Amino acid sequence: MGKGTSDSGGVAAAGSASSAGAWLGAIALVGFILVATAQASNQILARGLAGSVPPFALAFFRWSIVAVGLAPIALAEIRDGRLALAKNIWPILAAGFMGMFLCGGPVYAAGVSTTAIHIALIMALSPITVLLISAVRGMEHVGPLQWLGTALALAGALLIISGGHPQTLIELETAAGDGLVVIAMLSWSGYTLLQSRAAPRASLLARISLFAAAGALFSLPLAAWEMWTMPAQIFSVRALAAYVFAGIVPGLLAYAGFAWLGAKFGSVRTSLVLYLGPVASALLSFAILGEPPKPIHFAGGLLILGGVWASLRR
Structure with a gap:
């Protein structure tokens, strides 16, 4: 009798654990899709506005x-002593700049002359760039598989940028965007390391607040010039909607969602958002x-994402 009760209890516990695991997997899948979509929406915004809202004013707001x-x-963690501004001001400014x-x-600005898909696929090269910088600095060992992945991803990027015609790589009009x-991808790679x-000691969201403040500060001079020279484009209903959308969806929601996924599933699993980004875009x-x-x-996307996958293998 006791043994039967024990067995049934074990089965019930196993079933409960399986159900909880299924729910957790579903939450993870939905979370990854939502965060990737929020991140990709910034590339759609860049292309959709196509210069109708000046770029640095949009970035500033x-x-x-x-x-x-x-x-x-951020203020709560500054008061608690977890975020020491005096000791970290230069790294914060550097992270905000990059x-x-x-x-x-x-x-x-790139959205005027290139597509959202191009933006997403080029930005997907960032993990490989981080790996190469880490290798040069002696922070990471790069093996044959990683070098192969780097070559594949670079080939994919050049294929996309050139449009299949290598001679266009030297035509600045074609490849300006x-x-x-x-440049943004290389800067993001530096930011990732920094x-x-x-x-x-501070939380990711507290640091993001300060990085964003630094980014707004660096954007202000160019944004002020745009406000002076193009006031009708900046102070309009269309521009206001763009500012609010950019600040909330690819801004607050994307960063908060990424932080939540990192805390819930770990940084390695959360990096899978990278693979969904170009698809969402x-x-x-x-x-x-x-x-x-x-x-x-x-073709280029398969080369890039395959190269990224190979480069992240041990």
């Missing part, structure tokens, strides 16, 4: 909304902008 929205978290300023206005995205070293680009992916995007 976006980062200002993020900084203000997360300010209560991760917010160079990955803000230039990406919006893609060149801006390459952000965890700036105020390491391609789908949104087709649905919203009417820009379907071309065969060259599939």
Whole structure:
């Protein structure tokens, strides 16, 4: 009798654990899709506005909304002593310059001459760049599989940027937008390496608030010039809607969602969002902008994502 009761209890516990695991898996899948979509929406915004809202004003207001929205978290951790501004001011400014300023206005400017799919696929090269920088600095060993992955991803990027015609790589008119995205991708890679070293005792969201404030500060001079020369484009209903959307969806929601996924599932699993980004961007680009992916995007995307996958293997 006791043994039977024990067995049935064990079965019930196993069933409960299985059910909880299934729910956790479903939550993870939904979370990854939502965060990837929120991140990809910034690329759709860059392409959809296509210069109708000046880029650095858009970046300034976006980062200002993020900084203000997360300010209560940052202020609480400053009061608690977890976030020491005096000791971390230079790393914070550097992270804001690379991760917010160079990955803000230039990406919006790039949307005038390149597609959202191009932006997403080029930005997907960031993990490989981080790996190579880490290898050069002796922080990471790069083996044959990683070098192969790097070569594949680079080939995919060049294929997409050139449109299958290598001679266009030297034509600045053709590759101007893609060149801006390459700069943003390299800057994001530097930010990735630096952000965890700036105020390491503070939470991710508290640090994001300060990085965003720094990004808004760096964007301000160019944004002020745009406000002076193009006031009608900046102070309009369309521009206001863009500022609010950029600050909330690819700003607060994307960063908060990424932080939640990292805390719930770990940084390694959370990095899978990277693989969903280009897919989300391609789908949104087709649905919203009417820009379907071309065969060259599939070929280049497979090379890039396959290269990223190989580069992240041990």
